[in-house]
Amino acid sequence: MIAExxxxxxxxxxxxxxxxxxxxxxxxIEAGATNYFHPDHLSTRANTDSGGNVSxxxxxxxxxxxxxxxxxxxxxKFTTYERDSESGNDYxxxxxxxxxxxxxxxxxxxxxxxxxxxxxxxxxxxxxxAINVIDPLGLCGGGPVLVTTRIGVGNQPWSSGTVFTDxxxxxxxxxxxRIHCTFGVTNGSHTICNDPNDGRWAWAFTKAxxxxxxxLRGGGSEFVKMKVLGKCIQDLFGVTLQxxxxxxxxxxxxxxxxxxxxxxxxxxxxxxSVTNDIQTYSGEGLKALRDSRGNPPLPQGTTALAGLTLWxxxxxxxxxxxxxxxxxxxxxxxxxxxxxxxxxxHYITGAAFNPATVPGSDKDTGQALxxxxxxxxxxxxx
Amino acid sequence: xGTLFPAVVIFIQFLSFFFYELPSTPDPCRGSGSRQDxxxxxxxxxxxxxxxxxxxxxxxxxxxxxxxxxxxxxxVKLLTYIERCSSGLNAKKALDQKIKEASSIRARGxxxxxxxxxxxxxVVLTAxxxxxxxxxxxxxxxxxxxxxxxxxxxxxxxxxxxxxxxLDP
Numbered sequence: 001m002i003a004e005x006x007x008x009x010x011x012x013x014x015x016x017x018x019x020x021x022x023x024x025x026x027x028x029i030e031a032g033a034t035n036y037f038h039p040d041h042l043s044t045r046a047n048t049d050s051g052g053n054v055s056x057x058x059x060x061x062x063x064x065x066x067x068x069x070x071x072x073x074x075x076x077k078f079t080t081y082e083r084d085s086e087s088g089n090d091y092x093x094x095x096x097x098x099x100x101x102x103x104x105x106x107x108x109x110x111x112x113x114x115x116x117x118x119x120x121x122x123x124x125x126x127x128x129x130a131i132n133v134i135d136p137l138g139l140c141g142g143g144p145v146l147v148t149t150r151i152g153v154g155n156q157p158w159s160s161g162t163v164f165t166d167x168x169x170x171x172x173x174x175x176x177x178r179i180h181c182t183f184g185v186t187n188g189s190h191t192i193c194n195d196p197n198d199g200r201w202a203w204a205f206t207k208a209x210x211x212x213x214x215x216l217r218g219g220g221s222e223f224v225k226m227k228v229l230g231k232c233i234q235d236l237f238g239v240t241l242q243x244x245x246x247x248x249x250x251x252x253x254x255x256x257x258x259x260x261x262x263x264x265x266x267x268x269x270x271x272x273s274v275t276n277d278i279q280t281y282s283g284e285g286l287k288a289l290r291d292s293r294g295n296p297p298l299p300q301g302t303t304a305l306a307g308l309t310l311w312x313x314x315x316x317x318x319x320x321x322x323x324x325x326x327x328x329x330x331x332x333x334x335x336x337x338x339x340x341x342x343x344x345x346h347y348i349t350g351a352a353f354n355p356a357t358v359p360g361s362d363k364d365t366g367q368a369l370x371x372x373x374x375x376x377x378x379x380x381x382x
Numbered sequence: 383x384g385t386l387f388p389a390v391v392i393f394i395q396f397l398s399f400f401f402y403e404l405p406s407t408p409d410p411c412r413g414s415g416s417r418q419d420x421x422x423x424x425x426x427x428x429x430x431x432x433x434x435x436x437x438x439x440x441x442x443x444x445x446x447x448x449x450x451x452x453x454x455x456x457x458v459k460l461l462t463y464i465e466r467c468s469s470g471l472n473a474k475k476a477l478d479q480k481i482k483e484a485s486s487i488r489a490r491g492x493x494x495x496x497x498x499x500x501x502x503x504x505v506v507l508t509a510x511x512x513x514x515x516x517x518x519x520x521x522x523x524x525x526x527x528x529x530x531x532x533x534x535x536x537x538x539x540x541x542x543x544x545x546x547x548x549l550d551p
Binding site: 283286287290293294295296297298299300301302304305306307308309310311318326327328336339340343346347364365366367370 | 432433434435436437438439440441442444446447448449450451459460461462463464511518520535536537
C-alpha cells in the first residue's frame with residue numbers, strides 16, 4: 001500500500017502516503033506531517049515525528065498479540081501486517097492471520113513437503129518460528145517445493161514483468177526465499193516464472209540470486225522439467241529435490257535436496273547442496289584435470305570434456321565453460337549439469353542402484369540420471 | 383559320491399578363478415567381482431572397485447559419451463564408457479571401428495540380457511592406446527545395447543572381466 005484515500009478525497013490529494021525502502025515501511029505522510037517507523041527484525045517498535053520525538057511505542061507477544069502500545073495507535077502492528085480493528089485479525093495479503101490463535105485462518109496456497117514435516121501444517125505461522133521469521137505475504141507456512149530455474153530470455157537479461165517478492169520469508173534452510181508470480185508471468189512468449197504444478201508459484205531462489213536477478217543472463221526457456229528431475233532423483237538416489245537452478249553461460253547452477261549424505265553426515269538425512277561450476281574450466285581444462293589423476297586414457301581424438309565430477313569433491317561438479325564450441329544443442333549445459341548431478345549424488349549418498357529402477361547394465365550414475373530425465377520427457381527444447 | 387560332487391564343483395570354481403582371463407570364459411555375466419559401494423558382504427579375495435570420477439564428453443564424430451573411472455582395491459584403474467550413437471546401426475558401426483583398431487580379438491559373441499536372450503554384440507579385444515605418448519596395451523570389453531556402445535577398459539583383462547560381472551549381478 002502506497003496511499004490511502006478517505007471518502008471524498010481528491011485524486012491528487014491522498015489522505016495518507018506510505019514511503020518504503022525496498023519492502024520496508026519507513027514513513028507515513030498524513031496531513032502534511034511525516035511520521036517515521038523504527039522496526040526491529042519483526043515489528044515497528046517506535047514511531048517518531050519530524051522533530052525526532054517519540055510518538056508511539058509498541059510491544060507484542062511472540063505471535064503478535066499486543067503487549068503494550070503507547071502514544072498514537074497505529075494499525076500496522078505485528079510485523080508488516082495491517083490489523084483490522086473489528087476482528088482484531090491481521091491482513092497478511094494472501095491470507096488472514098489470527099494472532100490470538102497464532103494461526104492463519106486458511107491454508108497456505110502452497111502444499112508442504114514430506115521431506116520437511118513442519119511444512120505440512122499449512123495453517124502455521126512462519127513454521128511456528130515467530131521470533132525469527134516473518135511472513136509479509138502470508139505464504140511461509142509451507143515447506144520447500146520444486147522450483148523454477150531461470151529468469152531470462154535468450155541472451156538478454158529479463159527486466160520487466162510483474163513479480164511479487166517475499167524476500168524476508170526464509171525457508172527452512174534459512175537461505176531460500178520465494179517469488180510469487182501471477183499465473184506464470186510472461187515476457188513475450190517466454191514464461192519466466194514457471195511452476196511445475198500450476199504455473200502460479202515459483203520460489204526458493206536465494207536472496208542473493210533474487211537481488212541480482214535483473215542482471216542474470218539466461219539461456220532462454222527452461223530445459224529441465226523440475227517434476228521429472230525430482231522424480232528421477234527420488235527413484236535413483238532417495239533424495240528429495242528442493243531447489244534446482246540451471247547453469248547458463250557465466251552463471252553457476254545449483255541443486256539442493258534432502259536425503260542421505262554419507263560424505264558429511266554419516267549417511268543420515270541432511271540438506272544436500274551441489275554447485276555446478278560452469279566458469280572455472282574449459283573442456284580442455286576438464287580433460288587435463290581428469291588426466292592429472294592418472295586415469296585410463298579416453299578414446300583417441302577426445303580433446304575436451306563437457307563435464308566432470310570428482311569423488312573427493314562431490315559438492316562441486318563441473319561443466320565446461322566453452323560448450324558452445326562442441327557444436328551441441330543449447331540444452332547441452334543443462335543436460336551436462338543433470339549428468340554431473342547424478343554423479344555427485346552417487347558419491348554423496350553412496351547409493352547402490354536399485355535394479356528395479358535402473359535398466360540392465362547401465363550403472364553409470366550420471367548417464368542413469370540423464371537417461372531417466374530424458375526418457376520421461378524431462379528435457380524441454382529451447 | 384554324495385559328498386564328492388560338491389567338492390568337485392568347488393574345485394572347478396577354484397580353478398576357474400585362475401583361468402579367468404581365458405577368452406572362452408563360458409558365462410560373462412556371473413563372477414566374483416563387486417563394486418565397493420554395492421551392498422552385501424565382501425570376501426577378502428574379491429576385487430572391489432571404487433568409483434573415482436565420472437563425466438561426459440563429445441567424440442570427434444559428435445556423439446555424446448559418458449565415462450567413469452574406477453580403481454580396484456589392488457590399484458588397477460578401469461574406465462567405463464558409454465557412447466550414445468544416433469541409431470543402433472551406428473552403434474554397430476562404432477563397435478566395428480573399435481574392432482578394426484584392435485591388435486587382437488579374444489572373444490566375440492552375443493551380449494546377453496538378464497533373461498539370457500541376446501540384446502547386442504559383445505567383443506573382448508586388446509588395443510594399443512597411444513593417447514598418452516608411448517603405446518600401452520589396453521584390454522576392452524565392448525558391447526552394444528540399442529543405440530549405445532559400451533566398453534570397459536583396463537590394462538588388466540582380469541579386472542575388466544571382474545568388473546563386468548558386477549554390472550548384472
